[in-house]
Amino acid sequence: MRHGLAKAAVRLAAIILPAHLRDWGRAMVVELAAIERPGSALAFALGCLGCAVRQALFSHLADPNPALEGNPIMHRRSSLLGQPRRLAAYCAIAAVGLGLVYMAAAGAPRSYLAINAAALAIGLLAVGILTEAGRHWRIGAGALGVALASLILLTGLFGLSADGATRWVPVGGIVLQPALFLVPVVALRFARVRDAAALFAVLIASLALALQPDRGMAGALALGMAALALARPGRLVLAALGAALAGFAVTLARADESRAMPFVDQIFYTSFGVHPLAGLALLTGAALILAPAIAGYLRDPDNRPIYAMFGAVWLGVILAAALGNYPTPLVGYSGSAILGYFLSLLGLPPAPAARSVDRNGIAMQSEPERQQPDLRDGLTAAG
Amino acid sequence: MIRSRTLSPPARTILALMADAGESWLHGYDLCRRGQVKSGTLYPLLIRLEEQGYLEAQWQAPAEAGRPPRHAYRLTVTGLALARANPALAPGAAAAGPLGKPA
Numbered sequence: 001m002r003h004g005l006a007k008a009a010v011r012l013a014a015i016i017l018p019a020h021l022r023d024w025g026r027a028m029v030v031e032l033a034a035i036e037r038p039g040s041a042l043a044f045a046l047g048c049l050g051c052a053v054r055q056a057l058f059s060h061l062a063d064p065n066p067a068l069e070g071n072p073i074m075h076r077r078s079s080l081l082g083q084p085r086r087l088a089a090y091c092a093i094a095a096v097g098l099g100l101v102y103m104a105a106a107g108a109p110r111s112y113l114a115i116n117a118a119a120l121a122i123g124l125l126a127v128g129i130l131t132e133a134g135r136h137w138r139i140g141a142g143a144l145g146v147a148l149a150s151l152i153l154l155t156g157l158f159g160l161s162a163d164g165a166t167r168w169v170p171v172g173g174i175v176l177q178p179a180l181f182l183v184p185v186v187a188l189r190f191a192r193v194r195d196a197a198a199l200f201a202v203l204i205a206s207l208a209l210a211l212q213p214d215r216g217m218a219g220a221l222a223l224g225m226a227a228l229a230l231a232r233p234g235r236l237v238l239a240a241l242g243a244a245l246a247g248f249a250v251t252l253a254r255a256d257e258s259r260a261m262p263f264v265d266q267i268f269y270t271s272f273g274v275h276p277l278a279g280l281a282l283l284t285g286a287a288l289i290l291a292p293a294i295a296g297y298l299r300d301p302d303n304r305p306i307y308a309m310f311g312a313v314w315l316g317v318i319l320a321a322a323l324g325n326y327p328t329p330l331v332g333y334s335g336s337a338i339l340g341y342f343l344s345l346l347g348l349p350p351a352p353a354a355r356s357v358d359r360n361g362i363a364m365q366s367e368p369e370r371q372q373p374d375l376r377d378g379l380t381a382a383g
Numbered sequence: 384m385i386r387s388r389t390l391s392p393p394a395r396t397i398l399a400l401m402a403d404a405g406e407s408w409l410h411g412y413d414l415c416r417r418g419q420v421k422s423g424t425l426y427p428l429l430i431r432l433e434e435q436g437y438l439e440a441q442w443q444a445p446a447e448a449g450r451p452p453r454h455a456y457r458l459t460v461t462g463l464a465l466a467r468a469n470p471a472l473a474p475g476a477a478a479a480g481p482l483g484k485p486a
């Protein structure tokens with residue numbers, strides 16, 4: 001298992017590294033293969049990941065390479081805007097960070113900050129692991145979507161109940177809200193493949209949310225489907241929209257007795273009472289959640305339906321938090337929402353140059369190993 | 384140019400290892416093990432050295448069939464000069480400040 005974690009960590013490092021350091025990322029991946037001891041391999045990989053994060057931050061905050069032609073700062077900015085998953089990851093990290101600032105200023109328990117920070121780390125690692133898994137395991141696209149949606153349904157049937165809603169499951173002493181991290185995935189999967197199996201998954205999710213009831217996530221799903229219907233109408237899309245709207249309507253008809261939880265719900269209103277800067281941090285974090293969708297929609301016309309879905313779903317989650325007693329994503333105390341945002345990154349298109357689509361209908365990130373270096377490059381590059 | 388007073392003890396150790404290796408190529412994990420330097424410290428250093436012309440990097444054919452090529456490194460002429468100007472510190476001297484005075 002440690003070797004698997006090490007591989008995932010070093011691949012994530014290779015993905016995170018800026019474009020001009022891609023060779024170093026490939027070097028790290030290959031070097032890991034030469035380390036036999038699992039503990040040493042994991043330590044090596046985690047060190048590489050830390051290096052990659054620092055290099056990525058430096059690369060986008062300053063220009064360490066004045067020898068680059070043209071405007072190196074503009075080159076890096078446009079480069080980041082052209083890499084939707086990476087941009088979304090950075091926005092998520094920044095949003096969670098701003099949320100931690102708010103919670104610290106508001107006097108939240110330290111465990112809340114720790115759990116959000118842990119969810120951030122787990123989310124980043126999950127992206128790496130699932131990207132790696134997608135290369136080696138062939139999972140039926142339909143089966144995966146239906147399975148995920150079924151988990152939401154099972155939560156409604158057998159999960160924890162509070163204030164008239166059954167939305168939670170206990171996992172190792174922590175209470176998770178599966179809909180927060182599964183609904184975006186199911187929605188984005190439908191936006192990518194738009195087939196009968198993905199539609200069935202949306203139907204199950206809509207039913208599950210009506211059953212729980214979860215008005216916030218039902219509204220987010222409906223908003224996402226509406227955005228997709230505007231961007232790419234079709235029979236299956238309209239059917240999915242109908243199902244989502246029906247589920248949302250059921251939740252509207254049912255009483256919502258949820259009470260506001262400190263640092264989770266209603267914090268858009270309470271944050272300015274803590275301090276104007278805390279409120280500003282919260283609003284900035286919420287805007288960052290939507291930034292990748294806006295950037296992708298403007299820059300990548302071929303994939304506008306996907307960005308529309310991504311942005312609309314998370315806008316729906318934000319609106320639910322603003323209008324009702326629902327978790328505020330990324331900036332409030334909610335590890336589930338943080339996990340959900342990172343998982344939904346996998347539904348975004350990769351950088352345009354690296355696009356190929358696997359059997360799951362997920363556009364795959366390019367693999368460092370696929371780009372085996374030409375040995376002649378090394379000989380000609382020798383000083 | 385990397386100024387001598389900015390070179391950390393791990394950087395000096397790595398430079399010394401590579402200077403001792405002469406024209407031989409070294410791999411990343413080898414440098415980590417022999418220099419007792421973590422990868423999170425080694426790779427930023429190697430990247431900086433290469434960007435500033437003190438290090439050359441090369442993909443080399445694997446020793447075993449079926450393995451991918453490995454990235455290998457050695458110092459350039461200017462890198463050797465940098466290593467000679469910044470020898471590795473003796474054990475215990477790492478706590479000293481940049482001018483040799485206690486921190």
